[in-house]
Amino acid sequence: MSKANTVVVLDFETTGLSPVNGDRAIEIGAVRIEEGEITGRFQELMNPGFQVSSFIESYTGITNGMLKNARPCEEVMSEFSDFIGSHNLVAHNASFDKRFLDAELNRLPKKYTGEFSCSMLLARRLYKDAANHKLATLVNHAKIPSDGDFHRALYDSEVTAKLWLVMLELINSRYGLSPISFALTQKLTKTPAHNVEKVLNRIMP
């Protein structure tokens, strides 16, 4: 696998669901995957400039006290921009993390050239029998060891990365395809679920 196949799996904790409503990132966690191995990690809290709600404190375990001395979003995101470089990106429900990545980098302003693929959309196609497609459920469903705190950015990005690798291996074992290109994962997530089997069978060696 060439360096071009390196991906960065990322996860934001935020003050809410929508940057257009004023929500900001409060933690970024990410792992870099090269040749099927985790080769780098990034994790930092960031101060959004206002108090987060008690719901978010409870949901993430990230308190206003913890954010008080954190560096501002702009500083952290500038460093994170260097971490992701031009690599392609993966997240669980990527449309959510993409909105925040775009919003935070637009403030700097910085750009990235990588493209997103989504572990949730891929999981919906590969694990149709899972109870649901929440990250924690899928980690359990795929029998991935987990002993950390879900809803913290680095832990969620780590288990998303492991889930991603397990899903690529599943495609390999079912259809004999290896390595799985990033473009193929994107194609699969845009293929209607009922056609995924057909697409993979068609390109089997």
Next chain:
DNA sequence: TGCCAGGCCCTCTTTAGGGCCTT
């Protein structure tokens, strides 16, 4: 901060509605 989003996906669909997933 304070107006609560938005893209995907199924179905009792396509001139639509509602659940899922992310915080």
